[in-house]
Amino acid sequence: MKPSPLPPPNQPMGHYVNDAPFDPRTIEEMTPAQERVYLASQWRLMWWKFKRHKLAVISALFLGFVYFCVIFAGPIAPYAQDTRHVEHIYAPPQSVHLFDENWNFIGPFVYGYDYKLNMENLKREYTVNTGKIQRLRFFCLGDTYRFWGLIESRFHVMCPAEGEPTFLLGSDRLGRDVLSRIIYGARVSMTIGLVGITVAIILGLFFGGLAGYFGGKVDMVVQRIIEVLQSIPSIPLWLSIAALVPVTWSPLAVYFFITIILGLIDWTGLARAVRSKLFSLREEDYVLAAQLMGASSGRIISRHLVPGFTSHLIAAASLSIPTMILGETALSFLGLGLRAPITSWGVLLQDAQNINVVALYPWLMFPVVPVILVVLAFNFLGDGLRDAADPYK
Amino acid sequence: MLIYILRRALLMIPTLAIISVLVFTIIELPPGDYFESYVAELEAAGEKVDKSQIEFLKQEYGFDRHPVERYFYWVGGLLQGDLGYSFAYELPVNKIIGDRLFFTILISFLTIIVTWMIAFPIGIYSAMHQYSWSDYGLTFVGLLGIATPNFLLALVMMYLANVWFGTSIGGLMAQEYVNQPWSWGKFVSILEHIWIPVIVIGTAGTAGMIRTLRANLLDELQKQYYRTARAKGLSRTKAVTKYPLRMALNFFVADIGGILPQIVSGAEIVAIVLSLETTGPLLISALQSQDMYLAGSFLMFLALLTVIGVLISDILLAVLDPRIRLAGGRTK
Numbered sequence: 270m271k272p273s274p275l276p277p278p279n280q281p282m283g284h285y286v287n288d289a290p291f292d293p294r295t296i297e298e299m300t301p302a303q304e305r306v307y308l309a310s311q312w313r314l315m316w317w318k319f320k321r322h323k324l325a326v327i328s329a330l331f332l333g334f335v336y337f338c339v340i341f342a343g344p345i346a347p348y349a350q351d352t353r354h355v356e357h358i359y360a361p362p363q364s365v366h367l368f369d370e371n372w373n374f375i376g377p378f379v380y381g382y383d384y385k386l387n388m389e390n391l392k393r394e395y396t397v398n399t400g401k402i403q404r405l406r407f408f409c410l411g412d413t414y415r416f417w418g419l420i421e422s423r424f425h426v427m428c429p430a431e432g433e434p435t436f437l438l439g440s441d442r443l444g445r446d447v448l449s450r451i452i453y454g455a456r457v458s459m460t461i462g463l464v465g466i467t468v469a470i471i472l473g474l475f476f477g478g479l480a481g482y483f484g485g486k487v488d489m490v491v492q493r494i495i496e497v498l499q500s501i502p503s504i505p506l507w508l509s510i511a512a513l514v515p516v517t518w519s520p521l522a523v524y525f526f527i528t529i530i531l532g533l534i535d536w537t538g539l540a541r542a543v544r545s546k547l548f549s550l551r552e553e554d555y556v557l558a559a560q561l562m563g564a565s566s567g568r569i570i571s572r573h574l575v576p577g578f579t580s581h582l583i584a585a586a587s588l589s590i591p592t593m594i595l596g597e598t599a600l601s602f603l604g605l606g607l608r609a610p611i612t613s614w615g616v617l618l619q620d621a622q623n624i625n626v627v628a629l630y631p632w633l634m635f636p637v638v639p640v641i642l643v644v645l646a647f648n649f650l651g652d653g654l655r656d657a658a659d660p661y662k
Numbered sequence: 663m664l665i666y667i668l669r670r671a672l673l674m675i676p677t678l679a680i681i682s683v684l685v686f687t688i689i690e691l692p693p694g695d696y697f698e699s700y701v702a703e704l705e706a707a708g709e710k711v712d713k714s715q716i717e718f719l720k721q722e723y724g725f726d727r728h729p730v731e732r733y734f735y736w737v738g739g740l741l742q743g744d745l746g747y748s749f750a751y752e753l754p755v756n757k758i759i760g761d762r763l764f765f766t767i768l769i770s771f772l773t774i775i776v777t778w779m780i781a782f783p784i785g786i787y788s789a790m791h792q793y794s795w796s797d798y799g800l801t802f803v804g805l806l807g808i809a810t811p812n813f814l815l816a817l818v819m820m821y822l823a824n825v826w827f828g829t830s831i832g833g834l835m836a837q838e839y840v841n842q843p844w845s846w847g848k849f850v851s852i853l854e855h856i857w858i859p860v861i862v863i864g865t866a867g868t869a870g871m872i873r874t875l876r877a878n879l880l881d882e883l884q885k886q887y888y889r890t891a892r893a894k895g896l897s898r899t900k901a902v903t904k905y906p907l908r909m910a911l912n913f914f915v916a917d918i919g920g921i922l923p924q925i926v927s928g929a930e931i932v933a934i935v936l937s938l939e940t941t942g943p944l945l946i947s948a949l950q951s952q953d954m955y956l957a958g959s960f961l962m963f964l965a966l967l968t969v970i971g972v973l974i975s976d977i978l979l980a981v982l983d984p985r986i987r988l989a990g991g992r993t994k
Binding site for chain 2: 648
């Protein structure tokens, strides 16, 4: 057994000094990997944290794609917004095939339809004719549209075969292509949330800032207003305000009016977020430090407080966009929101308003798919942003 | 406790006062009034309009007076239980509103119960199996409920119920029971129909509740007392249901206040699609024809419903959580 390094009981301990030279900086030295993390800026940290939320990243990419479609709706849609095919009313969706019946590779194509009007019940009957092979064309010339209302163009990414029309998602009661209309409808539905949220952010920043910065009585009043607004069921409120729109207004005016309504009612959540964030940030040491160094209130707000809650504000905003998109859909569906010459997803769903459509032409409900996907994507994105908003946690 | 309830109830008065001003402003805002659209309609139909009679009606209902004066007239009536007169139905609003309001309350109430019954077990399960596939799956299904527009879901459910169970389409009861006195058949017929709106409206609220419960329960599961309970040998289920669940229950109850306006909103829109005999369809037609007393009283009632709901949730919260009770009603 080795002798213990400790002295026997009641004996003083021997003095020990390490001979190795001591450099105080070695303790604080970090590995390059650590240094990367510790010296990273706030936004870089947020990005790292955001990247870890896989669903949020996928959602962001998806939304990016949708907005890309919004910008290039004209070339991406196979038809123009209102092209009618009188011969093909309520045509069911066609699926894209790559191989024909005998497994010969042909490339993307659809089978044509034989159309017959059943004289007994006046039902339009479409039967798939496997003899009619219609090859889809890509990067081709088709319907004329005005790109952003400025440049006239006929270029499309995808067009149907020459002669016969193709409806990948079916056609509606006027023989218009549902897919093209969904793509065009995205322009309104996807921007209505953005415009609405801008209104909501401005109001939320103003009232939330007022309450958070002044506190006391002002805070009391703002809080009560928010409580009242939140306790009124929003859809009846939307309905009542939307019923104000005079029928004579131009579609564009109606569009802006509806977005403003959505924003006017939806700012309360944002205002609360701003207020509570301001309250907690006001007490932070760095704000006190800035005050002691003689910074003016304006500088403290703009340089120290605002950057502190922008990330939270973005997260909260992305979580309330889906409410607006759903709100627009609901209002338009009831005929109180946007009306026919405008194409939005809600307006498209108006066609799916009665039970006959569900039974006979279920493809008219397709516009609900992008609505669900976009709302889900915004929710996941918001979740990811909220997690990333406070990277120091 | 009593003081708290009293204070909280008194706080309702200014809230309702502000809401009434808001509601009145909204129904006053559109240019013109019911009589103008009525006259226009008659003239369009080629009928002769007796101007003096219209003038008389206008005077009778105070339409020649200043809006502020009319507001006090309306509120004064409300306080005495007089909801005004519906021009379109030519009946006092009280007569039209009764049954419909009852059904709105019934549907909202049932929806909350169903929401709870679904959200509660799922929320607990999700929290206890955090980041498992079932957790992701359930969260996703919940979110899907938020993302699907209610009205379309209602339409599809109505169709499926008709195909599978042969339930008659639309309405809250079979046609032969409408406007009939209560009977066993009517009751059964209502039960057959009511589950569709309840489920449709519930889908939107459930997901929110699951999320709240899961997040709060997860917070509680991190805490020392839960670890102590586990260390002392309590089984996982028992440890969770005994302590953290009670804490999380508070947020659950507090959430009623947030979820109620949402449910009433959802109930309105679903009622319009399903043409239920509730306030929804009537409200929309009243708004469109500027039948202002009817619309105003409806809006006011819906607001009252939510405000009372929030009050109940606050009182329940005070019963459950001594910290709130002892603070004597001071709101933070």
